[in-house]
Amino acid sequence: MYIIVAGGGKVGYHLTKALLAGGHEVVLVEMNAQRAQRIADELGSVVIPQRADEGRWLIEAGVERADVVIAATGYDEPNLIICQLAELLARRKNHTLRTIARVNHPKNEPVLKRLGVDATVSTTSVILGLIEEELSAHPAVHLMTLRRAGIELMEFVIGAESPAAGKPLSALAIPAGVAFPLVVRGAETIRPDDSTTLRAEDAIIALLPIDQEPRVREALMGTAG
Amino acid sequence: MAARPRPAEHRAKMKVVIIGSGRVGASLANRLSKEGHDVGIVDVSADSFERYLDADYTGRTVLGDGIDEDVLREAGIEGADAFVAAVHGDNHNLMAAQMAKVVFGVKRVVARCNDPVRMELFEELGLATICPSLLGARALYGALMDETLHQRDIAGAIERLLVER
Numbered sequence: 371m372y373i374i375v376a377g378g379g380k381v382g383y384h385l386t387k388a389l390l391a392g393g394h395e396v397v398l399v400e401m402n403a404q405r406a407q408r409i410a411d412e413l414g415s416v417v418i419p420q421r422a423d424e425g426r427w428l429i430e431a432g433v434e435r436a437d438v439v440i441a442a443t444g445y446d447e448p449n450l451i452i453c454q455l456a457e458l459l460a461r462r463k464n465h466t467l468r469t470i471a472r473v474n475h476p477k478n479e480p481v482l483k484r485l486g487v488d489a490t491v492s493t494t495s496v497i498l499g500l501i502e503e504e505l506s507a508h509p510a511v512h513l514m515t516l517r518r519a520g521i522e523l524m525e526f527v528i529g530a531e532s533p534a535a536g537k538p539l540s541a542l543a544i545p546a547g548v549a550f551p552l553v554v555r556g557a558e559t560i561r562p563d564d565s566t567t568l569r570a571e572d573a574i575i576a577l578l579p580i581d582q583e584p585r586v587r588e589a590l591m592g593t594a595g
Numbered sequence: 596m597a598a599r600p601r602p603a604e605h606r607a608k609m610k611v612v613i614i615g616s617g618r619v620g621a622s623l624a625n626r627l628s629k630e631g632h633d634v635g636i637v638d639v640s641a642d643s644f645e646r647y648l649d650a651d652y653t654g655r656t657v658l659g660d661g662i663d664e665d666v667l668r669e670a671g672i673e674g675a676d677a678f679v680a681a682v683h684g685d686n687h688n689l690m691a692a693q694m695a696k697v698v699f700g701v702k703r704v705v706a707r708c709n710d711p712v713r714m715e716l717f718e719e720l721g722l723a724t725i726c727p728s729l730l731g732a733r734a735l736y737g738a739l740m741d742e743t744l745h746q747r748d749i750a751g752a753i754e755r756l757l758v759e760r
Contacts, residue, residue, distance in 0.1 A: 423686055424710060424712065424713070425713065425716060426712065446662070447662065447689075447690045448686045450693075451686040451713070454689075454716075454717075454720070455713065455716055458719055458720070459716070477664070481662075481690075481694060481698065484697055485693050
């Protein structure tokens with residue numbers, strides 16, 4: 371894929387490095403000239419030492435043919451604006467791309483999604499999710515949000531007291547539009563169908579419309595909260 | 596009888612939230628407050644309220660971040676008729692303006708945006724933006740090309756500028 375990373379701080383730098391190692395074509399836009407130079411010395415000529423929140427540098431970075439733009443600066447406002455500028459500039463050329471924003475203040479996560487960013491990654495929420503996963507025996511974990519499609523990917527771990535334990539999927543009150551692509555049972559992975567009976571400790575991966583989360587939670591975990 | 600523009604005091608009273616209490620934001624707040632509008636102004640520095648708001652400013656002042664929903668609520672954004680984003684950072688203004696429009700449903704929203712390219716793009720999104728750098732350039736151009744202005748002596752020209760401001 372052709373990926374533009376905006377912001378060469380710790381996150382942007384390591385991301386760029388990992389994406390390059392993964393064989394992707396990457397351009398990093400970093401406004402601090404010194405930092406840009408340091409990264410270019412190490413990773414090669416993949417760095418544009420300019421501001422990514424100015425349209426012309428996004429164009430220079432190839433926004434009109436990029437597959438993904440990742441706004442990874444340490445501030446939420448430029449991350450939003452970079453994603454929106456990328457979207458607008460691409461649209462002018464009838465090109466579509468996906469935008470991903472790093473969210474620094476968790477409060478801003480729903481705002482950025484509402485304002486059209488395809489996917490958001492909140493470091494705080496990720497760490498909170500991991501803590502929830504560590505502390506709670508039967509968690510519901512947000513894995514990913516696909517804003518444009520209005521769906522999210524979640525993992526639910528079925529507890530012994532869960533109303534879903536011991537029941538086939540067809541017996542559960544699952545709202546329309548929800549899909550369960552995978553159930554992980556111990557070391558085994560199962561492609562479930564309506565007849566698949568859920569057991570305690572099963573981890574079920576769900577693709578669900580964002581507004582249906584409480585109902586899916588209720589059906590699988592017994593609590594909507 | 597020819598229709599004349601109605602004086603400001605006769606316009607409908609609005610509830611307005613302004614973010615950024617610098618020279619621009621505070622001047623606007625002072626003016627709207629004098630005209631009797633219900634004004635709430637937000638800034639991260641209490642000092643800027645002291646420095647730029649008039650003694651007879653009657654609106655609310657709220658200390659905090661202009662993109663924080665709770666701060667905006669405290670400033671009165673719920674049910675506000677208008678919102679003005681006038682801090683120094685373009686990104687901050689553009690984000691706050693969109694929050695006012697999309698999250699809080701404010702009808703009249705104006706954002707200050709210094710970068711003409713960003714301004715043009717955000718106007719595509721339907722956002723009203725004011726570009727001080729373009730306005731400044733236009734005003735300077737006007738002054739430069741105004742023949743009558745340059746036929747006057749310096750003292751006269753300065754006086755005129757002061758009166759017109």
